[in-house]
Amino acid sequence: MSSNPFGEVPVLPVAIPVGVVVFVVRLALLLRGRRFTWPRAAVAAAIAVYAAGIIANTIFPIFLRPTPSDEPWAPALALIPFHDYELADALTNVAVFVPLGILLPLLMRRPSWLRVLLTSAAVSLTIELLQLAAQKLFSGGHVADINDFIWNTFGGAIGYAIFVLLTRVPIVAVLMNRFR
Numbered sequence: 001m002s003s004n005p006f007g008e009v010p011v012l013p014v015a016i017p018v019g020v021v022v023f024v025v026r027l028a029l030l031l032r033g034r035r036f037t038w039p040r041a042a043v044a045a046a047i048a049v050y051a052a053g054i055i056a057n058t059i060f061p062i063f064l065r066p067t068p069s070d071e072p073w074a075p076a077l078a079l080i081p082f083h084d085y086e087l088a089d090a091l092t093n094v095a096v097f098v099p100l101g102i103l104l105p106l107l108m109r110r111p112s113w114l115r116v117l118l119t120s121a122a123v124s125l126t127i128e129l130l131q132l133a134a135q136k137l138f139s140g141g142h143v144a145d146i147n148d149f150i151w152n153t154f155g156g157a158i159g160y161a162i163f164v165l166l167t168r169v170p171i172v173a174v175l176m177n178r179f180r
Contacts, residue, residue, distance in 0.1 A: 007063055007064030007065035008061055008062070008063050008064075009060065009061070009062040009063075009064060009138070011056045011060045011061075012056075014055065014056075014060075015052040015053070015055050015056040015060075016052060018051060018052050018055050019048040019049060019051055019052030020048070022044075022047060022048040022051045022052070023044055023045060023047075023048035026043075026044035026047060026048065027041060027044055030044065037178070039178045039179040040179060040180075042179065043103065043106045043107065043179050046099075046103060047103055047107065050099055050100065050103065054096070054123075054127065057096075058127045058130070058131060058142060059127075059130050059131060059134050059140065059142070060140075060141070061140070061141040062134050062138040062139070062140050062141070063138065063139040063140075063141070064138060064139075076135060076143040076144070077132060077143070077144050077145075078143055078144070078145040078146060078147065079146050080146070081146050081147060081150060082147065083147075085145075085147040089147070089148075089151075090147065090151045093147075093148050093151035093152050093155060094151050094152075094154055094155035094158060095155065096152065096155060097120060097123075097124070097151075097152045097153070097154075097155025097156045097158075097159065098155050098156075098158050098159040098162065099159060100120055100123060100155070100156050100159055101116060101120060101155065101156040101157060101158060101159020101160040101161070101162070101163065102159040102160070102162060102163045103159075104116045104119050104120070104156070104159075104160070105160060105163050105180070106176070106179050106180050111160070111163075113157075113160065116156060116157070116159075116160040117153065117156065117157055117160070119156070120152065120153050120155070120156025120157065120159075120160075121149070121153045121156070123152075123156075124148070124149045124152035124153050124156075125149060127148075127152070128144045128145065128146075128148060128149050129144070131143070131144045132144035163176075
């Protein structure tokens, strides 16, 4: 009997290269724009680790050989907001996107509420669409859910609020500017 009967795709051989690519692209952009500094490289590394973690925890598990079933399989898609959704899931989704709301303004030349909110929403929508595609193509283990989209986006907004509040402290503002 095989130790991987369902053909589960291992996470690390996918997540680590994603993180490396994000890091290399970010560094290339910094170098091309003549904006490279070690603090900005640290932000690039943080974004890379964050991206790899998000991929690993939201798209996987993926099964290439799911268990056979007599019933036709349809991807799980939850489109009714706030229906059959637990508080713990909402809080987890908020917490996962707070770092994005803090990191995004460090990447933007002129961050604003709208830009950070739209970028958080775009990242969340991309995750939900990847989950739907993973289900359809590879028997992925996650449900594409409008509630996740809502709470992820809200988490990005909270992260940006934390960023804005921190930058109102003069010494923190000086430090944050070194990373932007």
